[in-house]
Amino acid sequence: MTLIKDISIKEVIRPLMVLFSTSLGKKNLLKSIIVKVRLNNGLEGTGECPTSFVSRFEDLESIKGFLKKILPGLINTPIDIYNEKIGLLRKDYRDFPMTISGLEVALFRAYLKTLNKNEHQFWGSKTNEIETDITIPFITEKEPLDRWLRYSVKKGFKIFKIKVSGHIEEDIKLLSYIYGFLSNSLGAFHIRLDGNQGFTAHSLMRFLEKIERKGFDIQLFEQPLLKNDYKGMEAVKKNSRIPIILDETVFNGDDMTRVTSYGLCDGVNIKVAKSGVSESLNITNTARKHGLKLMVGCMTETMVGLSTGIYMASGNGVFDFVDLDSVFYLHHKNIYDDILLKPPFFVISTDKK
Ligand SMILES: [Mg+2]
Structure with a gap:
């Protein structure tokens, strides 16, 4: 059985070439958390949890805190039921839609590799x-x-x-x-x-x-x-x-x-x-x-x-x-x-x- 072996997170901050200004706010930096999933067969998948004015609650610190809380619950679980887990997380944590999406993409990509399929x-x-x-x-x-x-x-x-x-x-x-x-x-x-x-x-x-x-x-x-x-x-x-x-x-x-x-x-x-x-x-x-x-x-x-x-x-x-x-x-x-x-x-x- 293919299990999720570990999930790591990394902060990314990059300068934007122009001040990104909308009716919701202004920013000149891209700030994201990159999530990397590794399976027990060595296959990997990465996803990105960006920050946006659209979901203000999800800043770098709260994304990291939230992931640290939920990731242990995924370790050593079968990758092929990741979708159900994501569904439950979406129900339980409505303030973190983008974080859950970034995590989902990382799991999805690792899962696709087990099927030998590309995205x-x-x-x-x-x-x-x-x-x-x-x-x-x-x-x-x-x-x-x-x-x-x-x-x-x-x-x-x-x-x-x-x-x-x-x-x-x-x-x-x-x-x-x-x-x-x-x-x-x-x-x-x-x-x-x-x-x-x-x-x-x-x-x-x-x-x-x-x-x-x-x-x-x-x-x-x-x-x-x-x-x-x-x-x-x-x-x-x-x-x-x-x-x-x-x-x-x-x-x-x-x-x-x-x-x-x-x-x-x-x-x-x-x-x-x-x-x-x-x-x-x-x-x-x-x-x-x-x-x-x-x-x-x-x-x-x-x-x-x-x-x-x-x-x-x-x-x-x-x-x-x-x-x-x-x-x-x-x-x-x-x-x-x-x-x-x-x-x-x-x-x-x-x-x-
Ligand atoms: Mg828009």
């Missing part, structure tokens, strides 16, 4: 290439904004996700500036918006009117309202011509079911970092059943975590929008295992299979 195959091996957008943080100073826009254009990105703040005048100013910059630099481009809960239904409708008057073509609007503002979301869904994609509102399959039963959105942003593997699958299945748009996203993660999203999206081939850009905030080489970084694309190399 891309697990998800279906549908495509070998995906194109990601790049995020433009909410930057109000010209110099750093220009620098980040120049970097993004030079790297080859054609799709830009702008973090808007909920302060309508400032958001319109930022959007107008970015529109001008991109129109001068690129023949064609797409714009997405992420409100990170910064709007009310009322302020959003005013913002959308201004966008329409300016003639800006917006592909989607992610999480404009507070994650629990169901009433507001219902109103917005009825009135917005731009597809509304929920992110912070949906962490697990139950959230997705609730959201679809009220018809609150046009799509959902699925992140392995927040939902783990099996809940990401549950969300995907429910969303597809209801004909919703599918977006795949990330937190500020290294390739340890980001790669799960890359394998999922290229493997299952079902995502309409790909937002897997965190590695482009870091200095990184152009290869990670069998993933080639060819911005704006990730290419799964078939040589190694």
Whole structure:
């Protein structure tokens, strides 16, 4: 029987190339805990527990404290029942969704190796290439904004996700500036918006009117309202011509079911970092059943975590929008295992299979 032999954790802190600023807060460092699972047959799996404004309770110290408490309960248990254990942890510790997801990924990867399967195959091996957008943080100073826009254009990105703040005048100013910059630099481009809960239904409708008057073509609007503002979301869904994609509102399959039963959105942003593997699958299945748009996203993660999203999206081939850009905030080489970084694309190399 294959047992979990040990699980180690390691802290990772990396500088970000630009101040990551959203309506939820600002940061210039990536801070994560890397979890490494080792089985008694020597096989290993790693996962990442990132930190995010989205789950403020999960900072480095609380992640480490929580893992130290729960990991002993997994040692010497069979790897093939890891999924049940993760399910129980999710029920018992609702404040640690991202930590449990990072742990789940490490266990999942070790388990896949016992099946002699790779992650891309697990998800279906549908495509070998995906194109990601790049995020433009909410930057109000010209110099750093220009620098980040120049970097993004030079790297080859054609799709830009702008973090808007909920302060309508400032958001319109930022959007107008970015529109001008991109129109001068690129023949064609797409714009997405992420409100990170910064709007009310009322302020959003005013913002959308201004966008329409300016003639800006917006592909989607992610999480404009507070994650629990169901009433507001219902109103917005009825009135917005731009597809509304929920992110912070949906962490697990139950959230997705609730959201679809009220018809609150046009799509959902699925992140392995927040939902783990099996809940990401549950969300995907429910969303597809209801004909919703599918977006795949990330937190500020290294390739340890980001790669799960890359394998999922290229493997299952079902995502309409790909937002897997965190590695482009870091200095990184152009290869990670069998993933080639060819911005704006990730290419799964078939040589190694
Ligand atoms: Mg988001």
